[in-house]
Amino acid sequence: MNLPLKLALRDLRGGLAGLRLLAVCLFLGVAALAGVGSLSTAIVTSLSEKGQSILGGDVEVMLTQRQANEAELAAFRGLGRVGEVVRMRAMASRLDGAESVLGELKAVDGTYPFYGSVRLEGGMPLADALKASGLVVDQAALDRLGARIGDSVTIGDARVRITGVLAEEPDKVGEGFTLGPTLLMSLETLDKTGLRQPGSLYRTHYRLKLPSSASPESVTEALNERFPDAAWRIQDRSNGAPGTRRFVERLGQFLTLVGLTALLVAGVGVGNGVGSYLDGKTRSIAALKSVGADSRTIFRIYMIEVGLIAFAAVVLGAVAGAFVPAIVVAFAGDALPVPPELGVYPVPLITAILYGLLAAAAFAIWPLAKARDVPAARLFRAGVERTKRPPLEVVLLSLGAALVIAAIAVTQAREPLFAAAFIAAALGLMALLAVLALGIRAVAARLPRPKQPLLRLALGNLHRPGSMTRQLVVALGLGLTLFATLAVIETNLSRQIDEALPREAPSLFVVDIPAGEAESFRKTVLDAAPGAVIRIVPSLRGPVVAVNGKLVSEMKDVPEGAWILRGDRGLTYSAALPDGNRVVSGKWWREDYSGPQLVSMDAEVGEALGLKVGDSITVSVLGVDLPATIASFREINWDSLGFNFALVYSPGLIESAPHSYMATVTVSPEEVPAVSRAVVRAFSSASVIRVGDVIENAGALLGQMSSAVRAAASVAIAAGIAVLVGAIAAARRARIYDSVMLKVLGASRGQVLLSLLAEYALLAIILSAIAFVLGTAGGWYVVTQVFELEWLPVWSPVILTVVLGAAAILLLSLVGSWSALGARPARALRNL
Structure with missing residues (x-):
């Protein structure tokens, strides 16, 4: 060597x-x-x-709509130090009722936080800020309320004073998707609000700080073995924010x-x-x-x-x-x-x-x-x-x-299968373009020769010996297809929110309406907006603990589509089939049904779990197991932005469980503030969610995805442009030879240029059509199968992208061939 x-x-x-x-x-x-x-x-x-800071402890045990009983608390305390955090949604309102904000209420005890640190603007210690019904909020909540530190607001039945603004919250990431800013208070202040009561939607988090010698995995296993029917969710510090x-x-x-x-x-x-x-x-x-x-x-x-x-x-x-x-x-x-x-x-x-x-x-x-x-x-x-x-x-x-x-x-x-499919598709695209190149050469060789010499020359360049057709088709086809695919993905992401929102979506969601107050709620809303459309449904929550008698905690491989087995689920009961639902298997119960508990399940979830009519499912509601027989499977229109439940129960035993109500309210945009203020004043425990806020938060998430795709696309596009330049540069030597021969035979520089542009124009037109079809197919797969979003393309930017790509081919071909146009025959012939 x-x-x-x-x-x-x-x-x-x-x-x-x-x-x-x-x-x-x-x-x-x-x-x-x-x-x-x-x-x-x-x-x-x-x-x-x-992980410890994000989770808030070494191990976290989460209970839905209940607190731990004495036996469970004793078990926690026997393992290490125990901290309690309660989370729920709540409305904070100014005393004059002029402004209110939906927040993520977090009530903590004196141990918070075990790990990390809470930092307030101005440096006040958290313990001092939470004394005497103190409330610490995000800056966003302060802005929405138009309030300042020292002002008082009402939350539930309590009047609390804003004492600080959050600058750093260590466990924020572990809380996942939220609908509002953080409202931080002590557990003692929470009791004064009256918001935590049977049937209200809250979650109790018990965070354990273990001795250095203890293993979080062994603690989790021991708790599940000791309390197999607890229906709780346990996480450890190794994965504090799984979502x-x-x-x-x-x-x-x-x-x-x-x-x-x-x-x-x-x-x-x-x-x-x-x-x-x-x-x-x-x-x-x-x-x-x-x-x-x-x-x-x-x-x-x-x-x-x-x-x-x-x-x-x-x-x-x-x-x-x-x-x-x-x-x-x-x-x-x-x-x-x-x-x-x-x-x-x-x-x-x-x-x-x-x-x-x-x-x-x-x-x-x-x-x-x-x-x-x-x-x-x-x-x-x-x-x-x-x-x-x-x-x-x-x-x-x-x-x-x-x-x-x-x-x-x-x-x-x-996901190895997805990666293998993606790579196979990319290699398949290259093979397809190579086959198309052969087809273009074959067709060009069999087409009648045009009478115009320059067109005849351009057509001949596509199939003559030494032509660059194969290299150009593969390189330019890959580049254009990549551009088209990324354009399809980008336009889909930008349209998801606007187009997925139904034209008659509800204006407000209201949750935690007290039991027995449904008619009073309806009257309050109609007084504020006489033409309001109101839908009220019972609301419960609980995790699925068993399927056909098999405990979910013992299932090793939960199917990807069986999302109802992860965490607690929203439940309801109804005598009539809900709007936007269609029974696809089994039968809906009679409106006067009063027999054993039945349930209707989302058909897609049932298919993922391999269930059929007559199988059973058990949900834990407030720590009480509620078994039910599957009576039917439904197709659900999830895009309606109404209340859609994967599990709908028949009236019966479930009605006796403590629960609240939730409602959708549809009014004109001008009536939204008045209805929101009226509901907050009349029902201190209720939380009002504006659809616009939900859309804004979801849009922010999609914006992150779009930005990430755009960043990766910029590098991919840069590589594609480099390949376009390279493919044209690779053909430069052959173009110099052609230019010299044509000039020797009497052709002018303009005629040589027209022959080159005609050749590249033919390729650009063919490849643009191919890239549009292949890019659309690739974009559809990524949007619908990878991101699991609705197919909502915007064709004009995609077409524009392909057209600009074709124009770039012509422009780069002109730039790349410029030296060939200026080649002097005598010098070029000596160098060939």
């Missing part, structure tokens, strides 16, 4: 030339992968390392696959760049072979050159990717669910480098093999000869590198 290394280093001293495209493509692809992997790892690491972690991991996986797609696109650029570089080395290769260099030496020389440039590019790309978490924190830190744990994470960086080197190998082997195997005499004719198929060993090496990339991606993925 000594001689090939010396020759390779000496050759590189003359400049990178065509290898610049190789370096740019690999740098962009590896930087995207390293950046996404580092950011995802930094966030997940932060969630793990701050956030799941979201970050899924989004990270998707963005990693987008990065792999960008690397795949870049790989085409690598192949074109190496091929173009070696085409420019025809004289050098011929000279080396003429003086006795064998094929192995030629292969080693240029393999070393390509390897050195590829290695430098992927290392620099990984270094750039390592800085992504710090850059994101600096410019968009507020959009992240939790501050990343900044640092250097070797695994995503090494993985990205490995991806880049394998991609370089997969796409560069064939051009290197062509330089190795073609005899010296044929090298002088290579521009007009048909390229032979690559040898079997070359195909196997390229395929092996691609399979290693796929294997790494699948084994590291959170």
Whole structure:
């Protein structure tokens, strides 16, 4: 290897030339992968390392609509220190009733917080702020109320004084999706509000601080064994925010696959760049072979050159990717669910480098093999000869590198089947474009020759020996399809909220209406808005504890679609079939039914669990198990923004359980404030939720997804543009030859330009149509199957994206061919 290394280093001293495209493509692809992997790892690491602070303890036991009994409390105290936190939604109103805000009420005892720290603006200690019915709020609550520190507000039956503004809340991330700002008070103040009573919607969290020698896993197992029927949910510090972690991991996986797609696109650029570089080395290769260099030496020389440039590019790309978490924190830190744990994470960086080197190998082997195997005499004719198929060993090496990339991606993925399908689709797209390229060449060869010479020349360039049709179709098709796919995803995300909102959605949700006050509530609303449309339903909550007699806690593999088994669920009972529901299996009970307890279940959940009519399900309501027989399965219109329940019970035993009511109210926008004030004044325990607030919070979540997709798209698009440039640059040598021959035969510069534009215009039109179809299909799959959102495309931006992509092809072709137009025949013929 000594001689090939010396020759390779000496050759590189003359400049990178065509290898610049190789370096740019690999740098962009590896930087995207390293950046996404580092950011995802930094966030997940932060969630793990701050698990105690996020959870609020080493172990947390959550109970719904009840407190722990004496036996349960004694068990908790026997394990370590115990803290109690109660969470519920509540309305805070100014004393004059002019403004109110729905907040996430958190009542804490003197142990809060076990880990982390609560920081208030101004530095007041939390214990001092919560004394004497003190209330600490988010700045958002203060702004909505138009209040200041020291003002008094009413919450439930209590009058409390705002004593501080939250600056830092350690367990905020672990609370998941919230509808309002935090309202923090003591448990003693909560008792004065009268909000915690049988039937009201609240959750009690018992947080355990364990001795250093205790294992959270063993504590969790011991509690579940001792109290198998407790119907509680236990988490430990290893996963303090499971919902956030799941979201970050899924989004990270998707963005990693987008990065792999960008690397795949870049790989085409690598192949074109190496091929173009070696085409420019025809004289050098011929000279080396003429003086006795064998094929192995030629292969080693240029393999070393390509390897050195590829290695430098992927290392620099990984270094750039390592800085992504710090850059994101600096410019968009507020959009992240939790501050990343900044640092250097070797695994995503090494993985990205490995991806880049394998991609370089997969796409560069064939051009290197062509330089190795073609005899010296044929090298002088290579521009007009048909390229032979690559040898079997070359195909196997390229395929092996691609399979290693796929294997790494699948084994590291959170959902291997999805990752495998994604990679298979990307490779299938490349294969499809290659087949389409063959089809374009075949059709172009069989079409009648136009009478116009320039059009005839453009058509001939698509199928003549040495044409770049295959390379251009694959490279440009991948780039345009990627642009179209990302445009489809982006427009769908931006339309989800506006278009998914039904035209006659309710204006307000009202929860925690006291039992027995339904008619009084109806009268209050109608007095404030005589034309209001009101729907009132009973409201209970409880977790599903058993299915067909099997305890949920003993189920090892819960199906993905069986979401009702995770946490507590909203329940109701009804004599009549709810609006927006349709029975698809079984029968609805009679309105005067009074037999054993029956339940109707969401059909999709039932299918996920493999249930049928006649099976049983048990829900724990306030610690009491309520078994019921499945009477029917329903199709539910979840987009109605009304009250939709996966489980609807028949009237009967469930009616005797303490519960409250919830309602939807539909009024004009002008009447919303008046109705909200009237309900808050008349029912201190009720919480009023404005639909606009729900939409705003959901929009913020979708905005985070959209921003993440846009960030990944920018790198992928940059790689696509590099490939477009590379594909056109790779054809430059052939274009110079064509231009010279045409000029020798008397063609003007304008005629040469028109012939080139005609060729690229034909390709752009064909590829735009193909990219639109393939991009739409890919975008549909990501939106509906990955993000599980409704299919709501906006076609005009997608079409505009494809049209602009086609225009970019024409513009870049003009720029890339400019040197060919200016080539002087005498000089060019001497250099060919």
